[in-house]
Amino acid sequence: MNGVHDMGGMQGMGPIVREPNEPTFHAGWEGRVFALSRVLRTRGGPWNLDAFRHGIETLPPAEYLRMTYYERWFAWMLRTVVAAEDATQAEIEAGVPAAGSPRKAPLVTADAVPSMVALRSSARRDVRVASRFKAGDEVRARNMHPTGHTRLPRYVRGKSGWVVVDRGVFLFPDTNAHLQGEKPQHLYSVRFAARELWGEQASPRDSVHLDLWDDYLERP
Amino acid sequence: MSSSEDPVGRRDFLKTAAAGAAAFAAETHQDDRDHPQNSDHDHQAVPSDLTLRVKALESLLVEKGLVDRTSLDLIVDAFETKIGPRNGARVVARAWVDPAYKKRLLSNAAAAIAELGFTSHQGEDMVVLENGPKVHNLVVCTLCSCYPWPMLGLPPVWYKSAPYRSRAVIDPRGVLTEFGVELGDDVEVRVWDSTAEIRYLVLPERPAGSEHLGEDALTALVTRDSMIGTAKVALAPRGAAA
Numbered sequence: 001m002n003g004v005h006d007m008g009g010m011q012g013m014g015p016i017v018r019e020p021n022e023p024t025f026h027a028g029w030e031g032r033v034f035a036l037s038r039v040l041r042t043r044g045g046p047w048n049l050d051a052f053r054h055g056i057e058t059l060p061p062a063e064y065l066r067m068t069y070y071e072r073w074f075a076w077m078l079r080t081v082v083a084a085e086d087a088t089q090a091e092i093e094a095g096v097p098a099a100g101s102p103r104k105a106p107l108v109t110a111d112a113v114p115s116m117v118a119l120r121s122s123a124r125r126d127v128r129v130a131s132r133f134k135a136g137d138e139v140r141a142r143n144m145h146p147t148g149h150t151r152l153p154r155y156v157r158g159k160s161g162w163v164v165v166d167r168g169v170f171l172f173p174d175t176n177a178h179l180q181g182e183k184p185q186h187l188y189s190v191r192f193a194a195r196e197l198w199g200e201q202a203s204p205r206d207s208v209h210l211d212l213w214d215d216y217l218e219r220p
Numbered sequence: 221m222s223s224s225e226d227p228v229g230r231r232d233f234l235k236t237a238a239a240g241a242a243a244f245a246a247e248t249h250q251d252d253r254d255h256p257q258n259s260d261h262d263h264q265a266v267p268s269d270l271t272l273r274v275k276a277l278e279s280l281l282v283e284k285g286l287v288d289r290t291s292l293d294l295i296v297d298a299f300e301t302k303i304g305p306r307n308g309a310r311v312v313a314r315a316w317v318d319p320a321y322k323k324r325l326l327s328n329a330a331a332a333i334a335e336l337g338f339t340s341h342q343g344e345d346m347v348v349l350e351n352g353p354k355v356h357n358l359v360v361c362t363l364c365s366c367y368p369w370p371m372l373g374l375p376p377v378w379y380k381s382a383p384y385r386s387r388a389v390i391d392p393r394g395v396l397t398e399f400g401v402e403l404g405d406d407v408e409v410r411v412w413d414s415t416a417e418i419r420y421l422v423l424p425e426r427p428a429g430s431e432h433l434g435e436d437a438l439t440a441l442v443t444r445d446s447m448i449g450t451a452k453v454a455l456a457p458r459g460a461a462a
Binding site for chain 2: 005006007008009010011013014015016017018019022023024025026027028029031032033034035036038039040043053056065069071074077078081086087091092095096097101103104105106108109110112113114116117118122123124151152153155167170173187189194197198202203205206207208209210211212213
């Protein structure tokens with residue numbers, strides 16, 4: 001979707017503010033939200049990583065910009081807990097389970113944490129899928145504007161570049177986010193000349209590289 | 221707006237604000253939050269609305285058996301105390317002292333990183349980008365906040381912020397200048413927008429004059445920002461800030 005999250009190339013967002021000796025979390029609740037998210041995402045389905053990203057993207061734009069990073073995560077979590085039927089809105093408001101609601105067994109227990117924080121479930125898929133492009137091919141990012149989740153930023157749509165390398169087969173976030181299957185396909189590192197994207201104001205030497213799925217690309 | 225407003229009051233105010241004003245305010249809000257030392261009140265002194273709401277959700281999910289509280293504690297602890305830029309710095313320093321290792325790192329980052337004892341599945345989709353006198357790589361995620369967690373820990377707020385995400389692709393040289401990195405016209409800037417599950421780590425240039433230093437001393441020089449591409453490595457350590 002053409003959401004406010006798709007920020008590449010926007011202007012007027014202000015200076016980049018850096019914080020010396022920045023802590024990992026700025027408040028205790030941020031760490032809890034982070035950890036809760038990590039655990040809940042192992043449930044899959046509506047908790048999957050792409051659905052998570054799309055959930056953040058569909059926050060109302062003004063809210064998205066106002067919220068801090070982990071506030072967005074928390075807003076997504078509150079919504080998804082209900083959507084996934086893991087809790088009801090009434091239970092969230094009460095802070096306690098409804099009488100007689102079934103008690104589940106946690107998917108992540110303490111002994112599983114060390115491997116969980118070290119291992120990240122890969123989006124790479126070991127399946128044979130034909131690749132439409134190869135290194136050196138000139139390609140154009142399709143001029144498409146899906147209303148659902150996509151990882152094709154607006155600033156490259158309709159622009160031409162070159163495939164630098166075929167990264168292999170990965171699940172497709174555009175379908176996975178909507179629980180419509182993984183649709184595994186080739187992912188390519190595509191190099192766009194900075195001037196193709198931004199015109200004369202960019203340096204003729206510079207480039208921007210994006211990892212783009214087969215379905216995002218066409219022959220120019 | 222003043223940094224002394226409480227978060228709840230600020231939220232109510234902003235709900236009525238126009239989107240543009242909210243965008244500006246969001247950054248201000250973020251600045252306040254990220255610079256508690258500059259604020260004229262302590263954000264932690266009184267449990268905030270968010271502290272209470274997050275605690276309530278956690279309790280509910282624990283009660284329902286969906287999450288285990290100890291595992292949450294351990295995850296927070298791992299990212300606060302174990303997983304951080306020192307991991308990436310060790311990889312960089314090894315590459316500086318061992319040309320064969322560097323070659324392996326650039327061709328198969330996952331395997332080379334695993335050689336140092338890091339078992340990271342994310343590593344399999346990791347790519348290392350070498351900075352040099354004529355090429356400067358810079359990493360961003362314009363769509364969200366993708367970042368090589370196992371090597372660098374969780375990203376700093378600026379990396380996840382609208383100003384960096386919006387500008388890194390359209391004005392990388394301006395961004396680098398803001399970070400104190402001046403590049404000549406003869407240097408090629410390559411920006412890497414992390415749009416998929418490939419994670420990028422920059423291998424910064426080894427600073428001139430560091431030839432006498434051993435691997436441990438070199439590790440101490442490598443900063444987080446130099447592995448994102450927003451800094452060069454200096455001979456004198458610049459502390460944990462960068």
